[in-house]
Amino acid sequence: MYTRRLWTGIIVTVRKTPNFTWISVINTPNKSNKLNFKGTEFLQSASALTNAPPDLGCEVAFAGRSNAGKSSAINALTDNTKLARTSRTPGRTQLINFFAVAENRRLVDLPGYGFAKVPLKIKQEWNKQLEQYLQYRQSLKGLILLMDIRHPLKDYDRQMIEWAAISEMPVHILLTKCDKLKRGPAKTALLTVQKALKPHERWISVQLFSSHSHDGMSELQRTLNWWLTLPDDDISLLENSDESLDTSAGSDANEGSGLNESSDLNESSDLNESSDANEDSDAEPKTRAQISYES
Numbered sequence: 001m002y003t004r005r006l007w008t009g010i011i012v013t014v015r016k017t018p019n020f021t022w023i024s025v026i027n028t029p030n031k032s033n034k035l036n037f038k039g040t041e042f043l044q045s046a047s048a049l050t051n052a053p054p055d056l057g058c059e060v061a062f063a064g065r066s067n068a069g070k071s072s073a074i075n076a077l078t079d080n081t082k083l084a085r086t087s088r089t090p091g092r093t094q095l096i097n098f099f100a101v102a103e104n105r106r107l108v109d110l111p112g113y114g115f116a117k118v119p120l121k122i123k124q125e126w127n128k129q130l131e132q133y134l135q136y137r138q139s140l141k142g143l144i145l146l147m148d149i150r151h152p153l154k155d156y157d158r159q160m161i162e163w164a165a166i167s168e169m170p171v172h173i174l175l176t177k178c179d180k181l182k183r184g185p186a187k188t189a190l191l192t193v194q195k196a197l198k199p200h201e202r203w204i205s206v207q208l209f210s211s212h213s214h215d216g217m218s219e220l221q222r223t224l225n226w227w228l229t230l231p232d233d234d235i236s237l238l239e240n241s242d243e244s245l246d247t248s249a250g251s252d253a254n255e256g257s258g259l260n261e262s263s264d265l266n267e268s269s270d271l272n273e274s275s276d277a278n279e280d281s282d283a284e285p286k287t288r289a290q291i292s293y294e295s
Contacts, residue, residue, distance in 0.1 A: 034225055035101050035102055035105065035224070035225050035228060035229070036101075036102075037077050037078050037079075037101060037221060037224070038078055038079045038080070039101070039102075040077075040078040040080070040083065040099050040100065040101045040107065041083075041099065041100050042083060042097070042098075042099055042100075043098040043099055043100040043106065044097075044098050045095040045096065045097050045098070046095060046096045046097075046098065047094075047095055047096075047129070048129050048132070049096075049129065049132045049133050049136060049137065052096065052098065052133075052137075053098050053106065055137060055138050055139050056104050056139060057103070057104025057105055057106070057139055058104065058105055058106070058139055058141045058227065058228045058229070058230055059098070059105070059106035059107065059108050059137070059139050059140055059141065059228075060106075060107055060108065060140075060141055060142050060143070060144060060224055060227050060228060061107075061108040061109075061110050061133070061134075061140060061142075061143050061144070062074060062107065062108065062109050062110060062143075062144045062146065063110045063113075063130075063143055063144070063145050063146070063160060064112065064113075064145055064146035064147060064157070065112055065113060065146075065147070065148070065154065065156060065157070066111075066112025066113065067112070067148065068112070068146040068147055068148055068176055069146055069148070069176040069177060069211055070084070070109055070110070070112065070146050071084035071085060071086040071109060072084075072086055072176075072211040073144075073146060073174060073176065073209065073211050073220075074099065074107060074109055075211070076211040076212075076214060076217065077107075077217070077220060077221070077224075078099075083099065084097065084099070084109050085097075094111055094122075094126065095111070096108060096109070096110055096111065096129065096130075096133060097109040101228060102228075104139075105228045105229075106139075107224075108140075110130060110133070111126045111129070111130060113126070113127070113130065113156050134163065134167075134169075134288065135288050136288075140169070141170070141227040141228065141230055142169065142170040142171065142172065142223075142227040143160070143164060143169060143170070143171045143172070144171075144172050144173075144174060144220070144223075144224075145157065145160060145161070145164075145171050145172070145173045145174070146173075146174045146176050146209075147173060147174070147175055147176065147193075148175075148176055148177055149175040149176060149177055149178050149180070149181060149186060149189050149190075149208070150177065150180065150181070150189075152175060152189065152192075152193050153193060153196060161197065161200060161204065164200075164203055164204070165200045165203055165204075167288035168203065169203065169288065170203055170204075170227070171203060171204045171205075172204075172205050172206075172207070172220075172223045173193065173197075173204060173205070173206040173207070174207060174209035174216070174220065175189060175190060175193065175206065175207065175208050175209060176209050176210065176211065177210060177211075177212075178208040178209060178210045178215055178216070179210040179212050179213045179215065186208055187208075190206060190207075190208055193206050194206050205223070207219050207220070
C-alpha cells in the first residue's frame with residue numbers, strides 16, 4: 001500500500017506499513033572500528049549517478065547551501081586543505097565528488113544548492129542529479145547537513161530535512177562558522193535549531209562546528225566513524241511501536257547535540273505510517289522518497 005504526501009517543495013511516495021517502528025542509531029560511538037580520516041584521498045568526480053563509483057560499502061554525503069562551508073569542513077576533517085576544492089564564488093562545484101576514507105568507505109561532497117548564481121537550466125540539471133543520488137544511492141548511510149549558524153534552516157535546508165524524515169535517513173547537522181559568534185549567541189542558536197527540529201529528533205542531531213577553530217571536530221568524527229562502519233542491516237525493525245530504545249549506550253556521544261538526549265520513539269503518525277518494512281531478500285533495492293526542489 002502506498003501513500004502520497006505533498007510537502008512544501010517536495011513530492012514523496014512511500015509505502016505504508018502499520019504497526020512497525022524503525023529505529024536508527026545516531027551518534028553512537030563505534031570504538032571497535034576507528035577510521036583514519038587524515039588518510040582520505042580523492043577518488044573521482046561524477047556528473048551523474050551512472051558514472052559514480054560502484055554502489056558498495058558505506059558512504060556519507062555532505063550537503064548544504066553553496067556558502068555553508070562543505071568543502072572547508074571536509075578539508076578540516078581530513079587535515080588536507082587541498083583535498084576538496086574551495087572557491088570564493090559559492091556554487092562553483094558542479095560535480096558529485098567522492099573521497100575514499102578506506103576500502104568501500106567514502107565521503108561525498110554534493111553540489112551546493114539554493115545560492116549558486118548560475119543559469120536556471122544548469123541549476124535544474126544539478127537538482128536532477130542531486131535528487132537521483134539521494135533517492136537511489138543504496139550505500140548512502142547518512143547526511144551531514146551544513147548550515148551557516150547565522151542563517152540556519154532556510155527553505156532548501158527544510159526541504160532536505162523533510163525528505164530525510166520521510167525516507168528515514170539519519171541527518172547530522174553542522175551549524176558552521178560558530179567561531180563567528182560568541183559562546184552565548186552560538187549556544188542560543190543551537191538550542192533554537194534543536195527546538196525547531198524536535199518533531200524530527202528521531203532522525204536528526206545537531207552540533208556547533210567551525211572549520212577554522214576545529215570546534216566540534218571530535219563529535220563529527222564520532223558520527224562519521226559510526227555511520228561508515230555500519231553493517232548492511234544498520235536499521236533495526238521493532239514489531240511493537242510501544243517499545244522504547246535504550247539510549248544509555250550513546251549518551252556520551254550525544255553531548256552537545258541535545259536532540260537525542262530525550263528521543264521519543266512514538267513520533268507523529270505521519271512518520272510511522274510511512275515506515276517501510278524489510279522486503280524479502282529477492283526483492284529489488286529499496287527506493288527512497290522522491291525529493292523535488294523548487295527552482
